[in-house]
Amino acid sequence: MKKTKRIIRAVALGTLMAMTLAACAGSSQPATNSGGAASSAQEGGAAPAAGGEGIFKIGAIGPLTGDGAAYGQAVVNGSKLAVDEINAAGGINGFQVEHRGEDDELNNEKSMNAYNTLKDWGMQMLVGPTTSGCTIAVSDLAHEDNLFLLTPSGTALDCVKYDNAFRVCFSDPAQGTEAAQYMSEKGIGTKYAVIYDSSDPYSSGIYESFNAEAQAQGLEIVSAEAFTSDSNKDFSVQLQKAKEGGADLVFLPIYYNQAALILQQAADMDYHPTFFGCDGMDGILTVENFDTSLTEGLILMTPFSADSEDEMTVSFVQKYQEQFGEVPNQFAADAYDGVYALKAAIEAKGLTPDMSASDICTALMEAFPEITITGLTSSSLSWDASGEPNKEPRIFAIEGGKYVVQ
Amino acid sequence: MKKKLPEKYGFLFVIFLFWLVLTLLSRAGMLTSHFSSLLVPMTYYAIAAVALNLCVGILGELSIGHAGFMCIGAFSSAIFSLLTRQILPGGVRFFLAFVVGILFAALFGFLIGIPVLRLKGDYLAIVTLAFGEIIKNILQAVYLGVDADGVHIALNMTDFRLSPDGITLIKGAQGVSGTPRDSSFTVAVIVLLLSLIIVQNLIDSRDGRAIMSIRDNRIAAEATGIHVTHYKMLAFTISAAIAGAAGVLFSHNVTTMTNISNYFGYNASIMLLVYVVLGGIGNIRGSVVAAMILYLLPEMMRGLNRYRMLIYAIVLILMMLFNWAPALVALRKKLWQRIRDRRPAVGKEA
Known part of the structure; x- marks a missing residue:
């Protein structure tokens, strides 16, 4: 008697738990759909019936909270701005576009959750994720689902290893190699030092290729010192080594927040080499409580400068500032170009929103190597079938608090 | 003893039903893909919380490096799977990956336990914290690969001379990639059930009583002739x-x-500790429930956008108050009592 009651209680509890959770999951997403590859086909078929006229759905993923929030927000905002512009101008092939951004907290696992949330929403194309690790993790899922993935800023080599994954930015190896070639061609510096973040795949990826190319070019690297994300406040040891080695150029393939500390600490120890950064350096002029005059003469390779005076950039920067209250960085520009690239590819193939995500993906994979767009990050942006972009590298130096093209 | 059995296994039955319902719903296509993707992580965090509760709640030693053991299990099994990907069929490979991951984690638990478990109280917490950080930092720095010449290990890319046809296993900060996606909710639930059975039986056994006696009074336990270090090692491993x-x-x-x-x-590691503390220290079932709820919560609140993490923090505080504030504990007891009092009457009617 007692036993049966206990079993009944257990059954009730287990069912209740599962039901509550499932209900929870269902309620947040009215358009419930089964997982797996079949779902995308169903969604594609169901959309026109439900909505009347079709809507393209573009998702974006990035860290909106936590350490990398600045990058993720830029990607989501940049892509949103592009979508709003496209909608205002009549949409893609006459169809409106819907945009939704999800948070991944700079965590591969959460990024996969964000991807699945967007899939439930009915995403047909993804502009994201923002960071390399997350992009690699999500590209596994996107490959299984055959959903088109265009990462604005996933720089690691493996981000585009699948044929349905493309990127807007240069890869890490490309950045490292180009930096070394540029230094050797222009003859800036005689002795070189590198300070990089060995715990960050972006930074160590650039360093590796820079190191290889520097040796090929015969550049003399006097010190290559690493730090990790746990010890990224005090750089005096690394700077001291560079100074003792007599380096007159310090290569910083790192993000701008650490770079600002390095510039400050180098000035404090009266060490004034030329600093050279990559695209992660973009944003250094926006660091708070930082004497931006220290950046004078800093050289950086970044695809985008908010100070550029071409019409497109000026209007982008103005709209972005109006809507989000800050100066856009290269993440926002990459994402903005990404959305326009999708638009160009969709128009080239005459796609419609009632097609399944998988069919759209297959068509976009064909279209991408054929299109060329004019964007914020390049005047002629085109792609290889491998997923890598073809564009000219842009190198700026900071003069008088502004980016000046080199 | 006979009466105790269903009580002990009742929770396993609840989990089984939980699995059954969710699997059926998933088969019927009633779960969103977001929700289905949360099932596996939710279950492995529950398993990790059970493991930590054995250490914190039953053995009574505060460990804040348990994510380090997870890390060892994760990397050793991932390396094994990468190496045998071409050789072994999926099922066998995944089973062996478990064996490898568990053995390595146990080995490190044992090795670290030897010096560490002779320490008392806060010292153990400090050393486990350091251990977790060491594991993480080494794995972030090391390059590991295998080719025809054998195994290559290096601490930077320039020293890492792997022939092009070799297999790169760990690539410094770029980590491990390309591990086969073998985990499924079913496998995860089986592992959760097994670990619950192991932990429950350990607690109820003679060894378990010895372990808990060390927790409650080390000196008394030692005086009764219990080999303290031995039992500590057992539980920790x-x-x-x-x-x-x-x-x-x-x-x-x-x-x-x-x-x-x-x-x-x-x-x-702290997050795992939060699961354990909110579920109730020493309460194994509580850990499972707390881990599942706390993992799902921020994901379910995605609709709240940027307020999500803020609200998650507030929920944590409220849960803590709900579990431990004296006034609320008294209130809860009163409610329980009322339900208990009513229950026999319901039984008679039925």
Whole structure:
């Protein structure tokens, strides 16, 4: 008697738990759909019936909270701005576009959750994720689902290893190699030092290729010192080594927040080499409580400068500032170009929103190597079938608090 | 004794039903893909919480490096799977990956236990914290690969001379990628059930009583002739092994492990501790429920956008108050009592 009651209680509890959770999951997403590859086909078929006229759905993923929030927000905002512009101008092939951004907290696992949330929403194309690790993790899922993935800023080599994954930015190896070639061609510096973040795949990826190319070019690297994300406040040891080695150029393939500390600490120890950064350096002029005059003469390779005076950039920067209250960085520009690239590819193939995500993906994979767009990050942006972009590298130096093209 | 059996296994039955219902719903296509993707992580965090509760609640030693054992399980099994990907069929490979991951985690638990478990109280917490950080930092720096010449290990890319046809296993900060996605909800639930059975039986056994006596009064336990270090090692190693199993599920679910400080760093260990504390220290079932709820909560609140993490923090505080504030504890007891009092009457009617 007692036993049966206990079993009944257990059954009730287990069912209740599962039901509550499932209900929870269902309620947040009215358009419930089964997982797996079949779902995308169903969604594609169901959309026109439900909505009347079709809507393209573009998702974006990035860290909106936590350490990398600045990058993720830029990607989501940049892509949103592009979508709003496209909608205002009549949409893609006459169809409106819907945009939704999800948070991944700079965590591969959460990024996969964000991807699945967007899939439930009915995403047909993804502009994201923002960071390399997350992009690699999500590209596994996107490959299984055959959903088109265009990462604005996933720089690691493996981000585009699948044929349905493309990127807007240069890869890490490309950045490292180009930096070394540029230094050797222009003859800036005689002795070189590198300070990089060995715990960050972006930074160590650039360093590796820079190191290889520097040796090929015969550049003399006097010190290559690493730090990790746990010890990224005090750089005096690394700077001291560079100074003792007599380096007159310090290569910083790192993000701008650490770079600002390095510039400050180098000035404090009266060490004034030329600093050279990559695209992660973009944003250094926006660091708070930082004497931006220290950046004078800093050289950086970044695809985008908010100070550029071409019409497109000026209007982008103005709209972005109006809507989000800050100066856009290269993440926002990459994402903005990404959305326009999708638009160009969709128009080239005459796609419609009632097609399944998988069919759209297959068509976009064909279209991408054929299109060329004019964007914020390049005047002629085109792609290889491998997923890598073809564009000219842009190198700026900071003069008088502004980016000046080199 | 006979009466105790269903009580002890009742919770396993609840989990089984939980699995059954969700699997049926998933088969019927009633779960969103977001929700289905949360099932596996939710389960492995529950497993890790059970492991940590064995250490914190039953053995009474505060460990804040348990994510380190998860990390060892995750990396060793991922390396095994990468190496045998071409040779072994999926099922066998995944089973062996579990064996490898659990053995490595247990081995490290044992090795670390030797010096560490002779320490008392806060010292153990400090050393486990350091251990977790060491594991994380080594794995972030090391390059490991295999080719025709044998195994290559290096601490930077220039010293790492792997022939092009070799297999890169760990690539420094770029981590491990390409692990097969073998984890499924079913496997995860089986592992959770097994670890619950192991922990429950350990607690009820003679060894378990010895372990808890050390927790309650070390001097008295020693005086009764209990070999304190032996039992501490036993519990700590089992705890590490179970955490390793959770790590295996992790690495075969998230196939790319970069930026590992997010999942295996100090914060991750503290997160596991939060699951254990909110579920009730020493309450194994509570850990499972707390881990599942707390993992799902921020994901379910995605609709709240940027307020989500703020609200999550507030929920944590409220849960803590609900569980431990004296006034609320008294209120809860009163409610329980009322339900208990009513129950016999309901039984008679039925």
